[in-house]
Every structure is written in C-alpha cells, then in structure tokens.
C-alpha cells in the first residue's frame with residue numbers, strides 16, 4: 001500500500017487535459033497551447049556562453065547551497081533590480097523555485113499543520129503541502145475587489161494553533177495581480193500578529209507592466225522567505241535553477257540539511273544562470289514589453305467578444321476569464337475532443353484546480369500569453385469561436 005501523502009496528492013490540474021491534447025494531435029489537429037506557463041522567448045545566449053566559456057573538465061557537485069558566484073549574482077541582482085540589500089549568505093540555490101517551495105513548507109510545518117494560501121493560488125502549492133503532510137487552507141481573494149489582499153479578519157477566521165505560514169505568489173499566478181509595498185506590510189502585520197512565516201513566490205517579479213511591485217525582502221523581516229528562479233524572467237524553465245532567500249539564519253541552517261541531502265543543484269545550469277542574472281535593464285524591458293503587448297491582444301479579443309469578466313493583469317503573463325459556461329473544465333476538454341476550426345484548436349487551463357474552496361473557479365479559465373502575437377491572436381479567435389459553438393450547442397439542448 002502506498003502512502004496516504006502521495007495518494008492524497010493530485011495530478012497537476014494544468015496537465016490533466018494532456019491525454020486529450022495528445023489524441024487531438026494524432027487526429028492531425030494543431031493545438032495552440034495557452035494552458036501552461038512555459039515562456040516561448042529565446043533563452044538569452046549568454047546562458048550558453050557562460051557554460052561554454054567555463055566548460056568544467058568534471059561536471060562536479062557544486063556546494064549544496066549552490067555556486068558561490070551564483071549566490072553573489074542573485075544578491076547583486078536583488079540589489080540592482082529590486083533595490084534591497086541581500087547577502088549571498090542569505091541565498092540558497094535550489095532546483096527551481098519548486099524545490100525552494102518544498103524546502104520552505106518542509107521547514108516550517110509538522111505533519112498536520114496548516115499553511116494559508118491566498119486563493120486562487122499556483123496549483124502546485126497544494127501538491128507540495130500534501131507531500132509534507134500539511135494542509136493548505138484557502139483565504140479567498142475576490143475578483144470584485146481586484147483580488148486585493150483580504151482583511152485581517154478573513155485570516156483570523158481560519159487561523160488555528162496549527163497555522164504556520166502564509167503563501168502567495170507576487171505577481172500572482174493565475175490572476176496577474178501585482179502587490180506593492182503596502183500589501184506586503186499588511187501581510188507582515190498579520191504574520192506578526194499570529195506568529196506566522198510569510199512565504200512569497202516572486203518568480204514573475206520582472207514581468208510587471210502595471211501596479212507597483214515590492215519584493216517581500218524589502219520588509220527586512222526574519223519571518224519572510226522569498227522564492228525565485230530563472231524560469232520565467234529569463235525564459236529558462238528547463239534550467240531548473242531557483243533560490244530560497246531569507247534573512248532568517250535558523251531557516252537557512254535547516255534548509256541546508258535538505259540541500260545537503262539532495263547534494264547539489266545542476267552545475268552547468270548554475271553557471272549559465274550567472275550570465276542571465278548579469279543581464280542589463282534592456283533585456284528586462286524587452287521581456288516586459290513583449291508580455292504587455294500579448295496581454296493586450298488577449299484582453300482586446302475578450303472585450304470584442306463581449307466577455308465582461310476577466311482580469312487585466314498588471315504582471316506575470318496570465319489572464320483569468322469567467323466564461324458564460326457552467327463547467328469550464330468540460331468546455332476545455334470539449335475544445336480538445338470535439339472542436340476544431342480548420343484543423344486547429346486552443347488548449348486552456350481550467351481554474352478550478354487553483355482554488356481549494358469547493359465550487360470556486362468552476363466557470364473560469366486561465367490563458368497563458370506564451371505565444372508570439374500572431375499565433376496568440378489566432379489562438380484567441382479559435383477559442384472564442386469554440387466558445388460560441390459550445391454556447392449554441394448547449395443552450396439549445
């Protein structure tokens with residue numbers, strides 16, 4: 001018999017529809033993938049240049065906390081781009097932000113403890129919580145007030161002696177909302193009042209085109225753990241290089257036990273990532289402008305189709321949409337199984353898996369703006385045509 005922990009963990013809601021997509025491909029249908037957050041921009045060549053220039057004779061295990069030069073590069077990057085003082089000693093290099101989240105959850109919870117997740121949330125937080133035996137407890141952000149950070153009383157209602165931390169991503173996957181200094185202060189006040197850690201996932205921090213982003217490290221508090229990675233900001237998801245940053249020495253010391261257990265992050269990708277972190281402002285401007293134009297295309301298409309309820313993201317590259325359908329997952333599945341427009345269809349992520357409150361997100365989807373403009377526009381046309389057909393078919397039955 002396998003463990004309760006693993007049996008209770010669910011398949012990624014984003015990847016659940018993959019078998020239907022594979023079947024559609026076998027039927028010769030082209031699929032526009034707006035379902036996963038895999039950026040399509042070219043990984044900057046400096047990544048390879050650093051690796052080739054270094055060409056280590058042996059692909060050795062680096063220090064478990066990561067190459068010192070990379071930890072320095074992260075610290076420098078935070079100083080330069082986020083204007084906060086971070087020492088390389090406060091940076092622990094991980095296998096992507098994913099491992100940093102897993103480390104953070106393992107360190108701050110015992111089995112049976114609870115982590116408050118601002119809902120809707122990045123669906124894998126649920127998986128990581130279950131793997132460490134913790135429960136994710138939702139605190140819901142509402143579309144009607146722009147997915148603002150809920151008031152303290154909303155947190156108090158669900159806080160118990162088992163609550164250990166608050167987790168959120170900023171900018172937010174899936175809503176694209178960006179939180180600023182005041183929001184971070186509000187969260188810290190709540191964390192302080194209830195003796196909690198504040199885990200903030202900042203993987204999208206360079207993709208901000210509206211709103212005023214503030215890194216949680218600017219709070220300068222030992223309750224704060226930030227996770228970050230090169231995946232989204234440098235379009236290097238497969239590098240599997242991220243980090244956990246905190247000024248809390250106790251957390252760092254204990255994170256090292258996990259880091260030593262898994263020996264080291266990947267060597268060559270760490271070397272390449274040093275090059276990425278040294279990139280100048282122009283690169284970030286290019287990334288920001290590219291996603292801004294794309295998000296605009298998606299919002300314009302939705303508007304023109306008469307869809308009223310969708311987020312106008314200030315950051316990240318996702319748009320969440322409330323559809324005039326009862327079950328968005330069924331619709332997304334139908335788009336793959338039964339619909340095509342001139343042998344093309346569009347794949348989106350149903351939002352239900354981003355909520356843990358039953359019933360929420362049922363009629364919502366997330367669109368990832370990860371295709372070049374022309375393809376994105378076409379993908380939206382195909383999606384909206386599919387929606388029109390679905391409504392016609394199901395309103396007449």
Ligand SMILES: Cc1ncc(COP(=O)(O)O)c(C=O)c1O
Nearest residue numbers: 037096097098122169173229231
């Ligand atoms: C909010 C958020 N955090 C973390 C990750 C995973 O990051 P990484 O590739 O660095 O493990 C993702 C990937 O989609 C994400 O959206």
